[in-house]
Amino acid sequence: MNTIQKVTHAEVLASNARDASDYHTEQSDQSRLTIYTDICRDSLRDMKLRAGVVLIASILLASLATPFLGLFWGIGSFITMGVEVAFYKSFFKAEHERLRRRDLTIFLTINFIKSLIYCAAGVMLFIQGSPEAIFAGVVFIGGAVVNLTLTNQAGRIFYIVSTGPLIATALIISSIFSFQTNHLAPLVTTSLFMGMVFQAYFDRRKVIRELRQTSNDAERDKARAEEALTAKSRFLAKMSHELRTPLNGIIGMADVMRQGDLPQQQRDQLDIILGSGDTLLWLLNDILDHAKIEANHFALENDDEDIRDIIAQATMLYRPGAIKKGIALSYDVEGVKTPFLYVDGRRLRQCLTHLISNGVKFTESGAVLVKARAYEVSSDHESTQPGPTLVATSVAGADADLATNFDDTGRPADAPANGDALENEGVSPEDEAAKPELLKAIIEITVSDTGIGMSQDQVNRIFDAFEQADNSITRRFGGTGLGLSVSQAVIRAMGGEITVTSELGVGSTFTLRTPAEISAPPDEDELELIDPKMPSSGGKVLVVEDNIVNRKVVSALLKEHRIEITEAENGEIALTKIAEDDFDLVLMDIHMPVMDGLTATKNIRAANQAWSKIPIVALTAAVAPEDKAACMSAGMEEVLAKPVRSGDIGDVLERYIWEKDSKSANTQKSRGIGHGIGKSDTRKTA
Numbered sequence: 001m002n003t004i005q006k007v008t009h010a011e012v013l014a015s016n017a018r019d020a021s022d023y024h025t026e027q028s029d030q031s032r033l034t035i036y037t038d039i040c041r042d043s044l045r046d047m048k049l050r051a052g053v054v055l056i057a058s059i060l061l062a063s064l065a066t067p068f069l070g071l072f073w074g075i076g077s078f079i080t081m082g083v084e085v086a087f088y089k090s091f092f093k094a095e096h097e098r099l100r101r102r103d104l105t106i107f108l109t110i111n112f113i114k115s116l117i118y119c120a121a122g123v124m125l126f127i128q129g130s131p132e133a134i135f136a137g138v139v140f141i142g143g144a145v146v147n148l149t150l151t152n153q154a155g156r157i158f159y160i161v162s163t164g165p166l167i168a169t170a171l172i173i174s175s176i177f178s179f180q181t182n183h184l185a186p187l188v189t190t191s192l193f194m195g196m197v198f199q200a201y202f203d204r205r206k207v208i209r210e211l212r213q214t215s216n217d218a219e220r221d222k223a224r225a226e227e228a229l230t231a232k233s234r235f236l237a238k239m240s241h242e243l244r245t246p247l248n249g250i251i252g253m254a255d256v257m258r259q260g261d262l263p264q265q266q267r268d269q270l271d272i273i274l275g276s277g278d279t280l281l282w283l284l285n286d287i288l289d290h291a292k293i294e295a296n297h298f299a300l301e302n303d304d305e306d307i308r309d310i311i312a313q314a315t316m317l318y319r320p321g322a323i324k325k326g327i328a329l330s331y332d333v334e335g336v337k338t339p340f341l342y343v344d345g346r347r348l349r350q351c352l353t354h355l356i357s358n359g360v361k362f363t364e365s366g367a368v369l370v371k372a373r374a375y376e377v378s379s380d381h382e383s384t385q386p387g388p389t390l391v392a393t394s395v396a397g398a399d400a401d402l403a404t405n406f407d408d409t410g411r412p413a414d415a416p417a418n419g420d421a422l423e424n425e426g427v428s429p430e431d432e433a434a435k436p437e438l439l440k441a442i443i444e445i446t447v448s449d450t451g452i453g454m455s456q457d458q459v460n461r462i463f464d465a466f467e468q469a470d471n472s473i474t475r476r477f478g479g480t481g482l483g484l485s486v487s488q489a490v491i492r493a494m495g496g497e498i499t500v501t502s503e504l505g506v507g508s509t510f511t512l513r514t515p516a517e518i519s520a521p522p523d524e525d526e527l528e529l530i531d532p533k534m535p536s537s538g539g540k541v542l543v544v545e546d547n548i549v550n551r552k553v554v555s556a557l558l559k560e561h562r563i564e565i566t567e568a569e570n571g572e573i574a575l576t577k578i579a580e581d582d583f584d585l586v587l588m589d590i591h592m593p594v595m596d597g598l599t600a601t602k603n604i605r606a607a608n609q610a611w612s613k614i615p616i617v618a619l620t621a622a623v624a625p626e627d628k629a630a631c632m633s634a635g636m637e638e639v640l641a642k643p644v645r646s647g648d649i650g651d652v653l654e655r656y657i658w659e660k661d662s663k664s665a666n667t668q669k670s671r672g673i674g675h676g677i678g679k680s681d682t683r684k685t686a
Helices: 002-045 047-064 067-093 101-126 131-151 156-181 185-258 264-294 307-316 319-325 345-361 429-434 456-461 471-477 483-493 548-559 571-580 597-606 625-634 646-658 663-667
Strands: 303-306 328-336 340-343 367-377 440-449 497-503 507-518 540-544 564-568 585-588 616-620 638-641
Touching: 002 047, 002 067, 002 101, 047 067, 047 101, 047 131, 067 101, 101 131, 101 156, 131 156, 131 185, 156 185, 185 264, 185 548, 264 483, 303 307, 303 345, 307 328, 307 345, 307 367, 319 328, 319 345, 328 345, 340 440, 345 367, 345 440, 345 483, 345 507, 367 507, 456 497, 483 497, 540 548, 540 571, 548 564, 548 646, 564 571, 571 585, 571 597, 585 597, 585 646, 597 616, 597 625, 616 625, 625 638, 638 646
Parallel strands: 328 367, 540 564, 540 585, 585 616, 616 638
Antiparallel strands: 303 340, 340 507, 367 440, 440 507, 497 507
């Protein structure tokens, strides 16, 4: 038994050694190929310079020796250069997995011939016998050796083949010269010179080896860091999906119970459950956004929006909390001169809710005021209204590190040139120039409170991730310190900035300022009109969901609207039920056993039956942009993220069932991911 164990252990060690050897061999081959590819690129780049050197050397040789020798040597050099260029171009353009022996042989042969040509020039100058010719020959050979020593990247063999003939020629010439002059000085001097050149070569190789190792280590560390960020993003996305499922049960059922006839005490208890669930959902979204920003996977989804609605919705969300605390919460949109803008409304609303939430949270008495301005920037990039320069500072004093300089368009001076920095990646300058110039506007929203305020040191750290103004704030008010960090990243992606002025014990003012493109007001036929004859209940819905808790939650929410409900546990069962019965709407989960929601949707759309056009809405905990894009690509009308509330279900029923026979059905805007998939582009152009 021990013998078997020893043999097995030995085999494992041998296998590991072979794997390590194979790995290093592969790395060595790849490194060698990279080096020789770089030689090709550098040689082609320096070919004009070398042609100039050859031309000057030919003229020098013709003047110090004979015109025939100069012409002969120059023609030979240019022919060699032509062969060299042809080979380097073919090698550089070809795809190689590793450096072939034939290519290496050609490399060495070309450089050996090139070295012999340089030697010939030195010998021809030396045999002329004149001091100036001998000096020129020695300098020419010595200069060639120094040049090869400083530029060689390909290793010892390449260096020996390239410099060997030159060094041998120099030593032979110096020996002959010493013999003729009966003095050892020429030979000793040449030998010392070559020795110093060799020393410089080996020192340079050591430095290059260390630099390559450092570069490889940095690349490896970068790859590991990117891999870790990607793994973290995947983990958080998975956790998000798993957490949203029980949250859907908690928030959904609590919402259903709250609709009933309950005593005030139980209604208050349900409000606590719903509030806690919303807080947990908000925290989950912030963590996901922070991970996307870290992994550079964050993207904007711009659409035509009325920012007055965004400000009103964000403010009214916290009106009940403000009333409960006895503080005033109001908003002022009188300064909004260009309300219809092309922005990511969901993200702008997210940033505003963070700012307003903090204002209400940290204000014990007094008021929180949200004030907005939006004004056009004229075509010559001068604002049609004066706007103040914004500086992040406390009342106590300014900090140069926090100063934010805005250019004439209202954009931070160091922000990307394009407002939609992440959305417009990859647009060529030609395509950008061909696009019509879109009229710009500046959005400026201030959220002022009479709360606890901050010191200058606290202001300096307020936008750092997982930081709060003071550790005692976490114990007293809660929170993770992610909200402002995420909001700042979002606004910077839009091309803007969030700044703050604050005084401890007096209050704070956060200012959100960002550029946006102006959209035309919606046409009358685009407005969603309320039809008094439109039904507000009834319909037949198929709920496709594998999780029994989620099915019960959705069914309970649908029953409030007197919907006839049919359930299916997976996509395969759903296909059968759709073919057998008539439904007004399908609520489809994405991740299910047997057949997932995407496959089921594709099969429904491809069936070419009367029921193939049935509205399908994704009901899923997968909320990443790529998940939403996959749903739309499969043929779904829109995506409803879990956890769902009664109002969310009611909106979906209204759009896809109750409006079917109303007069406004033909003018309804297409629905999609986030906002406005299928809307026409109504942005104004100059």
